[in-house]
Amino acid sequence: xxxxxxxxxxxxxxxxxxxxxxxxxxxxxxxxxxxxxxxxxxxxxxxxxxxxxxxxxxxxxxxxxxxxxxxxxxxxxxxxxxxxxxxxxxxxxxxxxxxxxxxxxxxxxxxxxxxxxxxxxxxxxxxxxxxxxxxxxxxxxxxxxxxxxxxxxxxxxxxxxxxxxxxxxxxxxxxxxxxxxxxxxxxxxxxxxxxxxxxxxxxxxxxxxxxxxxxxxxxxxxxxxxxxxxxxxxxxxxxxxxxxxxxxxxxxxxxxxxxxxxxxxxxxxxxxxxxxxxxxxxxxxxxxxxxxxxxxxxxxxxxxxxxxxxxxxxxxx
Numbered sequence: 001x002x003x004x005x006x007x008x009x010x011x012x013x014x015x016x017x018x019x020x021x022x023x024x025x026x027x028x029x030x031x032x033x034x035x036x037x038x039x040x041x042x043x044x045x046x047x048x049x050x051x052x053x054x055x056x057x058x059x060x061x062x063x064x065x066x067x068x069x070x071x072x073x074x075x076x077x078x079x080x081x082x083x084x085x086x087x088x089x090x091x092x093x094x095x096x097x098x099x100x101x102x103x104x105x106x107x108x109x110x111x112x113x114x115x116x117x118x119x120x121x122x123x124x125x126x127x128x129x130x131x132x133x134x135x136x137x138x139x140x141x142x143x144x145x146x147x148x149x150x151x152x153x154x155x156x157x158x159x160x161x162x163x164x165x166x167x168x169x170x171x172x173x174x175x176x177x178x179x180x181x182x183x184x185x186x187x188x189x190x191x192x193x194x195x196x197x198x199x200x201x202x203x204x205x206x207x208x209x210x211x212x213x214x215x216x217x218x219x220x221x222x223x224x225x226x227x228x229x230x231x232x233x234x235x236x237x238x239x240x241x242x243x244x245x246x247x248x249x250x251x252x253x254x255x256x257x258x259x260x261x262x263x264x265x266x267x268x269x270x271x272x273x274x275x276x277x278x279x280x281x282x283x284x285x286x287x288x289x290x291x292x293x294x295x296x297x298x299x300x301x302x303x304x305x306x307x308x309x310x311x312x313x314x315x316x317x
Contacts, residue, residue: 020127021120021152021184023119023177026115058082062077092115095141100134103133119134132166135167147169151172154186190243191244191247194251197235198250212226212262222262230258231255234251234254
């Protein structure tokens with residue numbers, strides 16, 4: 001869904017029209033402030049027996065505060081959900097989905113994941129009215145839209161000046177924002193996302209250098225560690241990329257540097273990547289177990305947005 005929205009923004013840029021996107025978070029400090037409202041939301045589509053069991057968990061709840069000076073007296077907790085409970089995220093999602101069901105637009109104009117919401121519209125005025133409606137609806141049920149984490153972005157050939165405001169507060173306007181671990185740019189380019197994936201892979205790489213850079217470790221073990229630990233981080237979400245030569249080169253260069261480093265090949269050796277990957281040099285043996293001849297681009301998706309068989313057209317039906 002996320003990259004469907006990205007494909008749609010690319011189509012808008014091609015048509016020289018604008019697309020307005022807003023990303024905000026629902027503050028969890030006051031999540032489910034009233035349990036009466038929570039139980040009412042649970043009754044929508046949840047079996048009555050389950051609701052009764054959940055009510056039993058919240059009968060006269062109490063808590064204590066423990067610090068270096070000792071433990072405080074037990075005091076009642078009248079709002080919120082149990083911290084650390086596996087049911088708490090589910091209760092939060094059910095309540096948010098119930099109270100906003102009638103104002104949610106079809107995908108991909110409205111995307112929800114946990115406490116993150118992404119809204120999109122074809123005009124700035126329409127998006128401002130929509131986010132104001134969300135804020136009022138959440139506030140009515142004891143929740144709050146986090147203005148500080150709200151980001152506004154415009155996609156299109158011509159980006160207008162200014163931003164939108166909620167209750168007199170101007171929202172932060174950005175050219176790229178992060179949603180569900182992926183970066184969406186106002187230009188529709190996925191290069192920022194590719195760079196972010198490469199940086200995340202290098203961070204994971206640093207935690208495994210004790211194995212990957214150890215000359216005593218067998219090649220098979222290094223290959224297995226890379227394929228199961230490092231490569232999935234670099235390939236997160238790439239199945240739906242409309243990959244370009246530039247984005248492919250970013251990940252390919254990242255992988256080749258990791259491959260050469262694991263085999264102890266440096267620039268002083270003056271061995272080109274082609275020879276190191278597919279030649280008779282020992283790195284070629286490592287590439288054989290590395291997977292797909294050491295070429296990470298084999299796993300990158302090639303999403304297309306020019307036919308009616310794509311997910312963009314299917315989701316917009």
